[in-house]
Amino acid sequence: MxxxxxxxxxxxxxxxxxxxxxxxxxxxxxxxxxxxxxxxxxxxxxxxxxxxxxxxxxxxxxxxxxxxxxxxxxxxxxxxxxxxxxxxxxxxxxxxxxxxxxxxxxxxxxxxxxxxxxxxxxxxxxxxxxxxxxxxxxxxxxxxYQQDRTAWNMTADLSYDGSPALRPTETAERRLADQGVTVRRAESTDLPALTAFARSTFGGTWDGELAGSVGRDGAGCHLAERDGEVLGFAAYGSSRPSWFGPTGTAPAAEGLGIGGVLLRRCLADQRAAGLTRAEIGWVGPVPFYSRSAGARIERVFFLYRRTLSA
Structure with missing residues (x-):
């Protein structure tokens, strides 16, 4: 028994x-x-x-x-x-x-x-x-418990040099520089501006995830700025070393190619850390990640909820 x-x-x-x-x-x-x-x-x-x-x-x-x-x-x-x-x-x-x-x-x-x-x-x-x-x-x-939503992660292949996830960003960065946009790694001193940008532009809890990415071992963040103003960011490692996200670009800067550059800079960091794959967590824009990094949907999740009885 x-x-x-x-x-x-x-x-x-x-x-x-x-x-x-x-x-x-x-x-x-x-x-x-x-x-x-x-x-x-x-x-x-x-x-x-x-x-x-x-x-x-x-x-x-x-x-x-x-x-x-x-x-x-x-x-x-x-x-x-x-x-x-x-x-x-x-x-x-x-x-x-x-x-x-x-x-x-x-x-x-x-x-x-x-x-x-x-x-x-x-x-x-x-x-x-x-x-x-x-x-x-x-x-x-x-x-x-009742299922009320479905979510998914995408996987970016970092296992070989010719992977779409590891395409060089130098040419795109020069094009951004011609438009006055600088792309660089975020430092701890950037965190106040980054979290303020995330809160005011996207709401939610991305500011907390950024705090878990900037300046931490096994994690990191890259940002784009113009004249000292943050235009976008991409982070990884906040919840898990192998996971990418969150990322966001200011609506006024969409279409410049900032998101793809920041994404691949982060994936290059994760590859340099010895990872052969990166998971893009809780994905929204599937076509963007497929186009920018050759990512594919691999993990699917059911989300459940239950109301407690009084």
Whole structure:
């Protein structure tokens, strides 16, 4: 007979154990390889505006599953389940169900009335549930979550010198320079101007993602400016070293070719860091990435939500 499942809140000293569990429980190699980064992004980055809770499921004294959940920083009364990982040999034995139900109770205590199985920007590991994680899809449906959106990532191939993702940018940069536009790597001193530009031009949480990219190891950002005014940016590594984004160009500067240049400069950085592929996360303009970097859609995600009963 199975030992009873006990769910308790995780503490910081368990971080190495949690990382090892995620390395074993995340079936896709690209996710398992970045398990330590995912735990770092999703768990410790809590704040007064975005409470984060880590939960562990035990059978006896063995940690067999973990879950991270957080309160939305943008949606009133919204909560997110950011990660659920259960050891393969303990799946379909009630572990995921116990973790999700406890997460709902914890989030309700924070005033949450609707729970999303979806990324909580600016700190997220996936847009939603990768369709290849079949047990997670089955668990979501069994627990009454309704699919309401689909999202996708694109992949840029960095494995060979002639890849469209690695096309040189020098000619395009000279053309921009003739129009008074300078393209360069962003430094920490640029962060106030970049975040202000992101907030005023695009809204959302891109300013937070920029703060996680500029000046951090394994991450970076490039910008375009004219007469000291930011016209666009492209960043990578905020949530995961292998992921590109966010990126944006001022509406008045669209059509100059800024976006493609900034994108490929970032991809060149990621290739120089030893990556053979980069994921473009939570993609909107598919044709732009296909045209500018030869990127293709590879990962598809279902996003779920459930209203908590009173």
């Amino acid at each position: 199975d030992a009873e499942i006990t769910v308790t809140e995780l503490t910081a000293e368990l971080t190495p154990t949690v990382v090892r569990l995620c390395e074993q429980a995340l079936d896709l190699p690209e996710d398992a390889a970045e398990a330590a980064c995912l735990v770092d992004v999703l768990w410790p980055r809590a704040s007064a505006h975005r409470p984060v809770v880590g939960l562990g499921a035990y059978r006896g004294v063995e940690l067999v599953g973990v879950l991270f959940c957080s309160v939305s920083s943008t949606e009133p009364h919204g909560g997110h389940v950011d990660l659920v990982a259960v050891l393969p040999e303990h799946r379909r034995r009630g572990v995921g169900r116990a973790l999700l139900r406890q997460a709902e109770r914890v989030l309700a205590e924070h005033g949450v009335t609707e729970v999303l199985l979806a990324g909580n920007p600016p700190y997220y590991a996936w847009p939603g549930v990768d369709v290849r994680y079949t047990p997670a899809v089955c668990a979501a449906l069994a627990l009454g």
